[in-house]
Amino acid sequence: MELKRSENAKKGVMAGIVNRVVATFFPFVIRTAMIHKMGVEYLGLNSLFTSILTVLSLSELGFSSAIIYSMYKPLAENDTDTINALLYFYRKVYTVIGMVITVIGVGLMPVLHLFIKDDVPQNINIYIIYLIFLCNTVIGYFFYGYLSSILNAYQRLDIISFVTSLSQTAGYICQLAAIIFISNYYLYILFFPLATLANNFLTAYAVRRMYPQYRCQGNVTVEQRQAIWKRVYGIMVEKICGTTRNSFDSICISAFIGLSATAVYNNYYYIILSLNTLFYTVCNAVQPGIGNSVVLYDKEKNLDDMRHMNFGYMVISGWAFISLICLYQPFMKLWVGGEYLLPVSSVLLFAVYFYVLRMGDIRSVYAQAKGLWWENRHLAITESVLNLVLNIVLARFFGINGVIAATIIALFGINFCMSSGVVYKYYFGLEKLKRYFLHHLMYIVVTAVVGGITVWLCMKIECEGLLLLIIRAMICGIIPGLLYVVAFAFMREARESAMWIWDRVMKKEGEK
Incomplete structure (x- = not known):
């Protein structure tokens, strides 16, 4: 099957620009509101916990790219069984990754205070805040995060960008309201996992409607599994430094x-x-x-x-x-x-x-x-x-x-x-x-x-x-x-x- 590459590319570019505007404008406004309404220390908590959990998420880097790459050939050949098997394998691996991040994330809680030198805002429980950030990180691994690979393989980045823009905009507006009208940091961060959950459910709905033939079933061959893991390793080690670069910087600044x-x-x-x-x-x-x-x-x-x-x-x-x-x-x-x-x-x-x-x-x-x-x-x-x-x-x-x-x-x-x-x-x-x-x-x-x-x-x-x-x-x-x-x-x-x-x-x- 031949994809409409030019048409899909144009749609993806336009939707990507809109998503980039949303992802740049709203965080800028929210950071400004938080500085003036709540204090700069709250931004420090955001940066620290995001950096820690970004490092923990390194276990996923490369796997989604390797799976999407593996889907191109069976998609072109209309091999639904192979795509279903890849999707099932993807879901199983994502579940394991989610469990690993959850266990390690919870295990870090006893030493969490070592990453914070001082300036913790009053009446804030850093462990509750951290758990909410951790939930936001692992939600994608347990709730339909793997289904976006179908849209990627079909070059429907416009759908991904549209769904992401919609869920992010709703989440950002709620966060802004929580900061300006209530000044409640707990409520503000709670909208992170809620927006992520909404994004995943909307993506799953779109995939089910557009490509109902795909289900998580079947098994990949030994050769396919070996090829995927080799690609995963090659891609992951290249992306590690880019992902950890600012995370390490933020963690060291917070600690020292x-x-x-x-x-x-x-x-x-x-x-x-x-x-x-x-x-x-x-x-x-x-x-x-x-x-x-x-x-x-x-x-x-x-x-x-x-x-x-x-x-x-x-x-x-x-x-x-x-x-x-x-x-x-x-x-x-x-x-x-x-x-x-x-x-x-x-x-x-x-x-x-x-x-x-x-x-x-x-x-x-x-x-x-x-x-x-x-x-x-x-x-x-x-x-x-x-x-x-x-x-x-x-x-x-x-x-x-x-x-x-x-x-x-x-x-x-x-x-x-x-x-x-x-x-x-x-x-x-x-x-x-x-x-x-x-x-x-x-x-x-x-x-x-x-x-x-x-x-x-x-x-x-x-x-x-x-x-x-x-x-x-x-x-x-x-x-x-x-x-x-x-x-x-x-x-x-x-x-x-x-x-x-x-x-x-x-x-x-x-x-x-």
């Missing part, structure tokens, strides 16, 4: 500095996270085309394509990096107030954190298109361990700045340098790695010069509040672009990359 510091850190990180989502949208959009190109064309052509795409991507990333430095503090002051600001040094480190994270994005897309999960498996674990060790060491001496610096060091050394080596070793050729690094060095130097001039201009503005933010935003919107054009106009490779991007952006449908 306090809940209030955790909340302030996560206010700043929330901006980075929102930008990350936009950039990952670009990567996800080009991933299928790159995968197709890797299959159809030789590595020389793909290396040239990666060089061109990386140029455009890093220019936009540099632009965002400069804007973060100039706009972070004015925006945070308007949002949370002057008492919850980090020093300028922290702002600079956050911006560097964002930029270093972007440096490996396009290369990572090619690694996934080539299927290099197994070859990269040890580096993901190494990055997580290095990040955690450096967090513990540097947090003691430098506080929040030490935690951010630890993440930057781990990102640059492992995620960028060593992971790039894996892609070039197993695909492009190690002899071409030096040129890749030199290109990034060029981007860093140019961005530093452009950023220095832009920041100098922004510092000349003598006003406060919203007006300062608007004027600086106008400077950041115009000056870096002009300076980048001037800087790269004299570089042949940069001109070639710019023309390559222009041709593909402006090309009309059907043109060669």
Whole structure:
């Protein structure tokens, strides 16, 4: 059976944008309301418990992706029995994972206080709060969470996004009401598991209505099971570092500095996270085309394509990096107030954190298109361990700045340098790695010069509040672009990359 790939993709993109707006706007409003109505310590509890349970949920990473991948072939062949068997296997594994997370989660309760240095809000029982967060985490494993794999396999991401947006919006509105009108933290967090439960039931209803032929029955073969677990391991070890990165940071800040510091850190990180989502949208959009190109064309052509795409991507990333430095503090002051600001040094480190994270994005897309999960498996674990060790060491001496610096060091050394080596070793050729690094060095130097001039201009503005933010935003919107054009106009490779991007952006449908 052939899917309506283009039509489903368009629906998925539109619904995904709506869901992204919902998932960004409402938490922003809720965080603002909680800061002003209840206090920053409550945000610290949210961040801490979410981080702890995110680490516990690592046991699932990769399994859903492996199952969905395994469904593509039987779906194309209309092999309902195999899909039913995969669905049944999925449900059994999810039940086991849910039980494991529940047992470990409850087992952590006696030592929960060790993760909190101080600043626990009065009249709050952290164990009750933690149990509610734990329920929200495990609900998906016990109540129909596995059924979303059918929608994913059929490329009906529009249905998933619509259901998620609907349940999230209802939950966010109820949470906002609990904060503003009642100021009850228990009621606020209770809407987390209720919204998750509603999402799962609505998803199950949609799957039953649209695809009634699928039921959890039958058994997968030994070969299928072995292939699934191998994919699970390869995918899981790659995703571990990304999932634990901010979780380890938040836990270390809470343990060594306090809940209030955790909340302030996560206010700043929330901006980075929102930008990350936009950039990952670009990567996800080009991933299928790159995968197709890797299959159809030789590595020389793909290396040239990666060089061109990386140029455009890093220019936009540099632009965002400069804007973060100039706009972070004015925006945070308007949002949370002057008492919850980090020093300028922290702002600079956050911006560097964002930029270093972007440096490996396009290369990572090619690694996934080539299927290099197994070859990269040890580096993901190494990055997580290095990040955690450096967090513990540097947090003691430098506080929040030490935690951010630890993440930057781990990102640059492992995620960028060593992971790039894996892609070039197993695909492009190690002899071409030096040129890749030199290109990034060029981007860093140019961005530093452009950023220095832009920041100098922004510092000349003598006003406060919203007006300062608007004027600086106008400077950041115009000056870096002009300076980048001037800087790269004299570089042949940069001109070639710019023309390559222009041709593909402006090309009309059907043109060669």
